[in-house]
Amino acid sequence: MGRRVAERGTEQEPDEDGAQPCVTGAALGDARRRIPRTDAVLKDPRLVAAVGRLGPGTVKTAVRQAQEQARHGTVPPEAVADTAVALLPRTAGGLRPVINATGVLLHTNLGRAPLSAAARLAVLDAAGPTDVELDLVTGVRARRGRSVLQALRERVPSADAAHVVNNGAAALVLAATALATGREIVVSRGELVEIGDGFRLPDLLVSTGARLREVGTTNRTRVEDYAAAIGPETAFVLKVHTSNFRITGFTRAASVRDLAGLGVPVVADIGSGLLAPHPLLPEEPDAAGQLRSGAALVTASGDKLLGGPQCGLILGDAGLVGTLARHPLARALRVDKLTLAALHATLTGPETPTASALNADPRTLTRRAERLACQLRGPGLDVHAVPSAATVGGGGAPGVTLPSAALSLPEAWASALRTGPVPVVGRIESGRCLLDLRAVPEEDDALLAEAVRTAARARR
Ligand SMILES: *Cc1c(COP(=O)(O)O)cnc(C)c1O
Numbered sequence: 001m002g003r004r005v006a007e008r009g010t011e012q013e014p015d016e017d018g019a020q021p022c023v024t025g026a027a028l029g030d031a032r033r034r035i036p037r038t039d040a041v042l043k044d045p046r047l048v049a050a051v052g053r054l055g056p057g058t059v060k061t062a063v064r065q066a067q068e069q070a071r072h073g074t075v076p077p078e079a080v081a082d083t084a085v086a087l088l089p090r091t092a093g094g095l096r097p098v099i100n101a102t103g104v105l106l107h108t109n110l111g112r113a114p115l116s117a118a119a120r121l122a123v124l125d126a127a128g129p130t131d132v133e134l135d136l137v138t139g140v141r142a143r144r145g146r147s148v149l150q151a152l153r154e155r156v157p158s159a160d161a162a163h164v165v166n167n168g169a170a171a172l173v174l175a176a177t178a179l180a181t182g183r184e185i186v187v188s189r190g191e192l193v194e195i196g197d198g199f200r201l202p203d204l205l206v207s208t209g210a211r212l213r214e215v216g217t218t219n220r221t222r223v224e225d226y227a228a229a230i231g232p233e234t235a236f237v238l239k240v241h242t243s244n245f246r247i248t249g250f251t252r253a254a255s256v257r258d259l260a261g262l263g264v265p266v267v268a269d270i271g272s273g274l275l276a277p278h279p280l281l282p283e284e285p286d287a288a289g290q291l292r293s294g295a296a297l298v299t300a301s302g303d304k305l306l307g308g309p310q311c312g313l314i315l316g317d318a319g320l321v322g323t324l325a326r327h328p329l330a331r332a333l334r335v336d337k338l339t340l341a342a343l344h345a346t347l348t349g350p351e352t353p354t355a356s357a358l359n360a361d362p363r364t365l366t367r368r369a370e371r372l373a374c375q376l377r378g379p380g381l382d383v384h385a386v387p388s389a390a391t392v393g394g395g396g397a398p399g400v401t402l403p404s405a406a407l408s409l410p411e412a413w414a415s416a417l418r419t420g421p422v423p424v425v426g427r428i429e430s431g432r433c434l435l436d437l438r439a440v441p442e443e444d445d446a447l448l449a450e451a452v453r454t455a456a457r458a459r460r
Pocket residue numbers: 167168169170195240241242243244269270271272300301302311312394395396
């Protein structure tokens with residue numbers, strides 16, 4: 001491998017990124033002999049410290065990559081240690097933090113909701129031994145997650161009880177398994193949705209051993225359709241929020257309030273985890289509202305509009321929640337202490353980044369974009385501020401656009417922005433790369449500007 005690379009190097013071809021070797025011919029051969037050995041590089045105090053922080057494998061990989069660059073002639077042999085240090089990841093986590101400049105607030109590929117500073121601190125604190133299942137006063141075992149369940153019920157007083165599982169899909173699976181295995185779930189044909197990445201709600205429900213009793217049509221379902229289908233086999237009526245598409249035109253759907261009078265429990269999958277109504281999202285159902293309208297159970301995700309960690313919320317009737325929480329499957333779907341800590345901080349802490357992005361004043365976004373464009377503009381920097389339209393994304397508020405502002409850059413910069421030291425993910429629109437500011441916290445503006453400068457240098 002080393003040999004092949006060396007041969008390629010002597011041909012003085014540009015390497016994969018198009019960078020020209022900085023030394024050539026005989027000089028390159030001489031430089032190659034001066035490349036320090038791995039064990040010598042690993043004695044650099046910065047790399048010794050990095051082994052303690054990141055583990056030996058990661059550091060060795062960075063050293064090998066740096067040696068490889070020296071072999072190509074793209075860095076001088078004396079700079080191998082510096083290059084290895086620069087190549088080290090920030091943490092051993094295997095995931096890289098990125099700036100979400102897509103204008104999609106809850107971007108599935110970027111991990112949906114970013115945690116608040118309060119939630120991040122809570123996660124760090126809970127990482128060691130913690131009182132997750134112990135009452136420190138009495139010294140006896142205590143209910144796991146009791147503080148977070150209390151916080152949930154304080155935020156949604158219309159819920160008699162609450163339970164937390166791994167994600168929204170797990171909440172539905174648990175409800176279907178505990179209440180409907182071998183029985184029927186009555187659901188509208190207009191609500192048999194695909195969540196994303198090929199996951200289809202009907203398949204998920206059927207996998208529990210429940211039978212789906214589909215009623216109505218794609219565009220129109222009446223209360224009478226449900227009423228006619230309900231019988232001794234019915235476990236519950238399921239009302240699914242069509243969170244990632246909209247049907248318009250000749251449509252009709254029964255509300256939870258209509259369905260609550262049918263004599264069987266109504267389970268409402270609201271998707272987004274909005275606990276109370278939001279003025280900007282009038283079409284988005286909220287947990288408190290659905291329970292007040294008569295839903296027996298509400299299921300939702302924790303990492304959508306609630307702005308917390310990935311988890312699934314189950315709220316509602318104490319008897320039903322208890323049945324779910326005591327079912328053997330609940331143990332397989334339970335969340336870890338880090339999730340419990342992050343969720344508690346999300347519920348009780350300051351405004352989440354998701355809420356800040358949602359509530360951001362478009363005029364402030366425009367001012368930020370103009371200020372950034374002004375700082376960045378200069379020779380070779382084709383940057384200007386433009387109006388933009390952001391979306392909620394992540395399976396929430398379909399069709400809602402949020403007025404926003406963006407930096408407009410040449411389309412070709414997108415790749416350099418993604419692969420720079422601080423990765424920035426924008427979106428391509430009409431042949432330009434837009435960096436939408438709505439999902440970028442204002443305190444990241446300086447980082448964003450630096451990332452654009454670095455990308456511009458890389459393109460030259
Ligand atoms: C997002 C969503 C789900 C799935 O939730 P996850 O947390 O992604 O598992 C289920 N139902 C609806 C309506 C959703 O919007």
